[in-house]
Amino acid sequence: MxxxxxxxxxxxxxxxxxxxxxxxxxxxxxxxxxxxxxxxxxxxxxxxxxxxxxxxxxxxxxxxxxxxxxxxxxxxxxxxxxxxxxxxxxxxxxxxxxxxxxxxxxxxxxxxxxxxxxxxxxxxxxxxxxxLEVGRHRSGFDSPVCLNASGANAHILGYRNGRYRVLGETMDTGVGNAIDKFTRHIGWSHPGGPKVEQHARDGEYHELPYVVKGMDFSFSGIMSAAKQAVDDGVPVDDVCRGMEETIFAMLTEVAERALSLTGADELVLGGGVGQNDRLQRMLGEMCEQRGAKFYAPENRFxxxxxxxxxxxxxxxxxxxxxxxxxxxxxxxxxxxxxxxxxxxxxxxx
Ligand code: ATP
The missing domain is CATH 3.30.420.40 (ATPase, nucleotide binding domain)
Structure with missing residues (x-):
């Protein structure tokens, strides 16, 4: 075929x-x-x-x-x-x-x-x-929980009775869009995600609002607080580090809760933000701690x-x-x- x-x-x-x-x-x-x-x-x-x-x-x-x-x-x-x-x-x-x-x-x-x-x-x-299917296909996993962390979206999904059910999702902006809006504010070219990843490596953690409600999450407050922090003189590398740690901890928390609620022991990652090493490591460590399998496809997928x-x-x-x-x-x-x-x-x- x-x-x-x-x-x-x-x-x-x-x-x-x-x-x-x-x-x-x-x-x-x-x-x-x-x-x-x-x-x-x-x-x-x-x-x-x-x-x-x-x-x-x-x-x-x-x-x-x-x-x-x-x-x-x-x-x-x-x-x-x-x-x-x-x-x-x-x-x-x-x-x-x-x-x-x-x-x-x-x-x-x-x-x-x-x-x-x-x-x-x-x-x-x-x-x-x-x-999400590209990760399920390439991992060979049977019925994983799927985290889609992309530019315009953020969803955590699980399959039940013939559909992928949205177990949790962003209540406002997509995860990549939040990162890109922050980088646009400080004058970096699009896309911002890879630049935030690079700068975060040299930064100290700067605290930003952590917003998880049940299985849903919100990124617009983090984005506004990050812009404000840079305007107030916090080093940009520290804000980038704070953004990564905060946003990815939120995604990891909800992914873990979804695994726990569904009883699944497989997690796959999808979407452009999924190319981020730190996100992959956080999800990988969480899965390892609970004895679940984690798969992230190659960046091109x-x-x-x-x-x-x-x-x-x-x-x-x-x-x-x-x-x-x-x-x-x-x-x-x-x-x-x-x-x-x-x-x-x-x-x-
Ligand atoms: P969607 O799939 O929801 O339509 P999209 O069309 O924006 O989203 P994607 O390719 O899934 O496309 O994701 C693009 C996003 O990924 C951009 O917001 C970009 O900043 C982000 N991104 C790319 N690389 C990284 C990285 N290394 N770390 C964090 N974010 C990244």
């Missing part, structure tokens, strides 16, 4: 080819190709109109590159099996949401065009479920990427979970718990 994936919910114009003999598990014959063109704002944060302009320019190019790659793979493994004129792909998977509407519309239009060009089915993927869209697309396609073009509208507020999980039944049977 060979699936073309297209991602473009915010900053990453990305296309991929995922090829596997069995989408239910990692095999030695799996092959993942990812081509990404990232939008980097000249100043400030992600501007929706500029991001959409970037998508409009970059998506056709990354998609054509992925299609060329699929053709090469098809030729190499004997296209004759399918016939010389046949499609090099079995389906097109695309991120339907959540994300920036103008960007999503460009991705959906490209996906529909490619599906029609090759006369193959379309698969509409929830971007947040893809962030943590940040936004079309590989995760194609991987989940392959599972959905195998389960017959495709979508008609007329039903393939985007959903910029597509929540992970709205997705009927069709593919896990197929895997488990």
């Amino acid at each position: 060979r699936i073309l994936g297209i991602e473009g919910t915010a900053w990453a114009a990305s296309a991929s080819v995922f090829e596997t003999p069995d989408p239910a598990q990692v095999t030695d014959d799996d092959h993942v190709f990812i081509e990404t063109d990232a939008y980097a704002p000249d100043s400030g944060g992600i501007h929706p109109r500029e991001a959409a302009e970037h998508m409009g320019e970059a998506i056709p190019t990354v998609v054509e590159t992925a299609i060329d790659h699929a053709h090469e793979r098809a030729t190499a493994d004997g296209a004759s099996e399918r016939g010389a004129d046949s499609s090099p792909i079995d389906a097109v998977a695309f991120a339907r949401g959540p994300g920036l509407g103008p960007c999503l519309r460009i991705v959906a239009t490209a996906a529909r065009a490619v599906a029609q060009r090759f006369d193959v089915p379309l698969v509409g993927v929830n971007h947040m479920v893809a962030h 943590l940040r936004d990427n079309a590989g995760m869209i194609a991987m989940l697309g392959a599972k959905m396609y195998a389960a017959g979970d495709t979508i008609a073009i007329e039903d393939s509208r985007i959903d910029s507020n597509f929540r992970p718990d709205e997705v009927a999980v069709t593919w896990r039944g197929t895997e488990e049977s």
Whole structure:
């Protein structure tokens, strides 16, 4: 099975080819190709109109590159099996949401065009479920708790009765967005997360508000307090250290509570903030202390990427979970718990 994936919910114009003999598990014959063109704002944060302009320019190019790659793979493994004129792909998977509407519309239009060009089915993927499924897939874990720590979101999820249930989530801004708003305030270029990670290494811990309510968390107060601290003359490295320790301790606390409440003994991490070493270590240590397993995918699968869209697309396609073009509208507020999980039944049977 060979699936073309297209991602473009915010900053990453990305296309991929995922090829596997069995989408239910990692095999030695799996092959993942990812081509990404990232939008980097000249100043400030992600501007929706500029991001959409970037998508409009970059998506056709990354998609054509992925299609060329699929053709090469098809030729190499004997296209004759399918016939010389046949499609090099079995389906097109695309991120339907959540994300920036103008960007999503460009991705959906490209996906529909490619599906029609090759006369193959379309698969509409929830971007947040893809962030967690890539970790579940690559870890081989059965039923993990999943922490999605990304730019625009922060969720802790657990699977029950055919859906990923949101056990806890941010009550205001996404975790990466909070970090980026702080770094924008002090004049650092986007994205701020890697810079905070670097500066935090040289800093002393500076206390910031710690806000966990039950299973939910809030980041806007931390962001405001961090900005104020820098304005008041606290060394920026200390504020970065305080941000990391505070935010990641909150995420770790809720992840631990979710493991405890669900009785799960596996945790997977997803999302661009998940690239942070300190976050991975805190989660890893917490899991070790309670005898649970922890898995964080490679960075290329943590940040936004079309590989995760194609991987989940392959599972959905195998389960017959495709979508008609007329039903393939985007959903910029597509929540992970709205997705009927069709593919896990197929895997488990
Ligand atoms: P979403 O997936 O919710 O749509 P997104 O589109 O912003 O979010 P991601 O690629 O998941 O995309 O995450 C990007 C975020 O990750 C940015 O906010 C960025 O600052 C943050 N980030 C990247 N690297 C690091 C790091 N090393 N430490 C902390 N944060 C990081």
